[in-house]
Amino acid sequence: MHAPPTVAGGAARRLPLVVMLHGGFGSGRQAEQAYGWDAEADRHGYLVAYPDGIDHAWAAGGGCCGVPAATGVDDVGFVSAVVRELERLAPVDPGRVYVTGISNGGLLAYRLACDTTLFAAVAVDSATLLGPCPSPAPLSVLHLHGTADHNIPYQGGPGDGPARIDGPPVPQVLAAWRAVDHCPPVPAVRVGGPVTTTSSDCPDGRGVELITIDGAGHQWPGAVSHPVEERLLGLDPPSTALDATAVIRAFFDDHPGGARP
Numbered sequence: 001m002h003a004p005p006t007v008a009g010g011a012a013r014r015l016p017l018v019v020m021l022h023g024g025f026g027s028g029r030q031a032e033q034a035y036g037w038d039a040e041a042d043r044h045g046y047l048v049a050y051p052d053g054i055d056h057a058w059a060a061g062g063g064c065c066g067v068p069a070a071t072g073v074d075d076v077g078f079v080s081a082v083v084r085e086l087e088r089l090a091p092v093d094p095g096r097v098y099v100t101g102i103s104n105g106g107l108l109a110y111r112l113a114c115d116t117t118l119f120a121a122v123a124v125d126s127a128t129l130l131g132p133c134p135s136p137a138p139l140s141v142l143h144l145h146g147t148a149d150h151n152i153p154y155q156g157g158p159g160d161g162p163a164r165i166d167g168p169p170v171p172q173v174l175a176a177w178r179a180v181d182h183c184p185p186v187p188a189v190r191v192g193g194p195v196t197t198t199s200s201d202c203p204d205g206r207g208v209e210l211i212t213i214d215g216a217g218h219q220w221p222g223a224v225s226h227p228v229e230e231r232l233l234g235l236d237p238p239s240t241a242l243d244a245t246a247v248i249r250a251f252f253d254d255h256p257g258g259a260r261p
Contacts, residue, residue, distance in 0.1 A: 002038045002048045016096035017047045021105030025233045028052045035220050036245045051082050060107035061131025065163045076115050083118050098252045102220050120257025123248040126218045128167030140206045140255035141177040145170050146216025174210045181206045194241050213241050220244050
């Protein structure tokens with residue numbers, strides 16, 4: 001876990017917590033070094049946790065992924081236990097606990113949104129929803145995706161990556177979350193260069209937002225490019241159209257949760 005300097009100085013106020021889930025073949029340390037969350041946390045007063053999946057993967061539903069899925073690992077239970085333990089050990093605000101992830105980590109973030117009531121909001125990059133999600137609790141949802149993602153295609157269907165992710169079209173996933181959150185049927189749309197943002201303001205201060213980046217692949221927008229790491233992890237060069245970490249943090253700021261059920 002990374003804590004901002006205010007915690008080391010003995011700050012009494014409770015802080016929001018972000019759980020950052022690495023992608024397939026990644027690790028907590030790799031995610032900490034790659035996506036800029038420590039600096040963002042220091043600037044805005046967040047705690048950030050970087051858990052490790054067994055064999056660099058997560059069991060995220062729908063038969064995915066890797067050793068955890070094949071051996072029945074309960075990653076929903078694991079991440080839930082991490083959150084509960086951090087709430088015991090650190091000054092966590094239980095109403096402002098968030099989860100984000102890329103690729104396999106994004107798949108698990110959606111699974112946690114479906115199967116727990118721990119999180120005020122979820123932010124997913126280059127992922128989709130796999131497996132059943134019959135009755136999730138309402139929460140705010142942000143999804144970032146490139147139209148040229150071949151590992152988890154924006155329009156759905158099987159991807160080219162080693163896990164052969166076969167999910168629904170991304171806009172369909174966000175439409176389902178708008179229904180969960182009782183959002184207006186027609187979202188607002190704004191376009192700026194290659195970035196299209198489709199957003200809904202929903203009851204109880206919740207929001208559902210899809211950020212589509214034209215021509216972007218399977219990547220974390222705004223990350224520093226590391227060609228060797230990208231090749232090993234099956235990622236494309238990061239889009240420079242926006243800084244995903246800053247965008248996600250701002251979304252979390254704007255969508256604190258209410259009392260946890």
